[in-house]
Amino acid sequence: MKITSRFRTGVLVQNGIFLALLLAVSVLVVFLAQQSNIKLDLTYSQRNTLTDETLALLQDIDAPIEITAFAFPDADGDMQSVVSKFLTPYQAAKSDIRVNFVDPREEPNIARQAGVTKNGELRIKINERSENLKSHSEQDLVNLIIRLMRFNKRVVVGLIGHGEGDLRGQGSRDLGDLAGQLTARGFKLDTLNFASGGMPNPGDNVLLIASPTSDLLPGETNRIKRFVDNGGDLLWFVEPNKTGKLDELADLIGIELPLGIVLDPGAKLRGLPSATFALAAHYGKHPITEKMESNTLFPHSRMIVPADDGEFRFAPLVEVAEQGWFESGDIKNATFDPKSDIKGPIVVAAALERNTKERTQRIVVVGSAFAFSNEYLSSLGNSDLALGMLNWLSGDEKLISIAPKSRVDLNLDLSPLAVSLIVNGFLVVLPLGFICAGGLIWWRRRRA
């Protein structure tokens, strides 16, 4: 065959067309495969894959989710890669999840503003509401998102008019700081004054009675009792030494509030101003306190005792004064008197539950007027505890429980013989064997 220049051009053109077609087919295949989005998760118990509940929830959310991750590399490894690995499946399921990394060592102000205390902590923001997440678990993240979305529109209503701590107030015994934290997390707040307003609907509201200093009128007490009787949720901070004519309410929910104060001599040793400040380090087994890691401070607290016959299930939340006692007499130069006083630990906060026709009624009683007031909210873990209580009270029935993914490969117990076989076999014998084989072949070929 004669090769002419025309033939060459023909071949060139043909080659060009072939290359273009090949490229087009390749790009098409890659593009189509990219659309399929099928990914098999081969790990044990599909560890990388989100549960159906989570996926359904993410589908439900229209608003974008902004996540700020406070992470930096430390002795345990690169936290940034841990965080991005944790968040990748969520980003794959919902395209408008934006993740932004902040190194708290470089921008300490942003981290402090966000209240970050742990490497790897996430700040999740939806619809201008935000909350921090310390653990990297699917259940915690999902429930946090549910809380931020506030699918149920329940309102926390603070009673005022009897010298109660006011959700809008800035005084030392008011609750303005707590209200600020609640609003940031999507809670709706309101106040109730019996002089001007009627009783809220029990199904839609959590009533907050923050230690009235003057007595309620009998009619007002009756309205509160009716609210609770009809299944309303209640958060009650009890004033020391008086109940503001609410003893009937205590009877109704099946608790006793003996007069007196908790004394904790250990507290004074720890630098607190007096023995009337009690430190709580032990928490009951309850959804409110299961995540509590830090201690909490209970100033001027009183004891809560379950009454013998109650419709409500009583669960102690906080126990204080392990070395102290409950003093029923005068607190000046008080000493423990086994006849009238009760030895610690003393329960100063409790949760109560009762099943009504439609739902589970929830009540929390705190034996301190000041623990969550502006003055002490920022002490130790007090604000975490307060938020835990309100989260539970505004009880999102939608909160889901996702079992942690099980793993098979958490234990390794190698005998010394096995270790030595692995180390010597793989690190010494095999590589040396390959080198020797190569050397032998080279030597034989040289001789041949």
Place this chain on the structure above:
Amino acid sequence: MIFTIAHKELKSMFSSPLAWVVLAFVQGVIAYVFIGSLNGFLIAQAQLARTPNAAGLTEIAIVPMFGVGQMLLLMSIPLLTMRLISEEKRNQTMAFLISAPISMTQIIVGKFLAMATFLFLILLLIACMALSVTAGGTIDSGLLIANLIGLFLLGISFAAIGIYISCLTTHPVVAAILSLAVFLGLWIINLASSNPESWLNVVSLLKRFEGFMNGFVGIADVAYFLVITCFFLVLSIRRLDSERLRA
């Protein structure tokens, strides 16, 4: 016929010391990483058991082998593919192959199969190391399988690119340097594509391998590796065909 070529190619590969040295080097480095991370797991074991959502034995001791394995493939595959075609040209044996009653497709696929067998051997060594810990515990075998699949796909893509570059020149050393340069370029793409939305992630071979390292076998990723492999094999066949025409 393809298998005859693959067999001949493997024989010549293992009758030169190079393949053995590569094998020894790869085994030594991977074993070193494996034993180091195994030791790390043994030390951290008690603490990990208490941490929720902690990484397990497979992730801590076995997956790092694949992390270093991809870099070792990146460095060693050019050494193995460099002489596949270019040496035939240099030794003037290409003329025999071309005039033999076999198609260019058979030559290229045969040589590619030889490379794939060599890769399989390396994966076998890694799998043996991974399975050795079952003497004292269980491993997440699914995660191991995903990693093996991923590294094999990455390896054959590298091999196909290496074979094509070997077709382009008559000097094996030039082929090796060129392949290494291309692979390093691919690696740099991976470093540059830190933004998850970047189009570089779609292109980057190593980025796609990361999914396998986490236990995912994605259709898109498998397809991408296979397309890259086929693309360069077809180009190689075309190249040899057009050379035969010219000869």
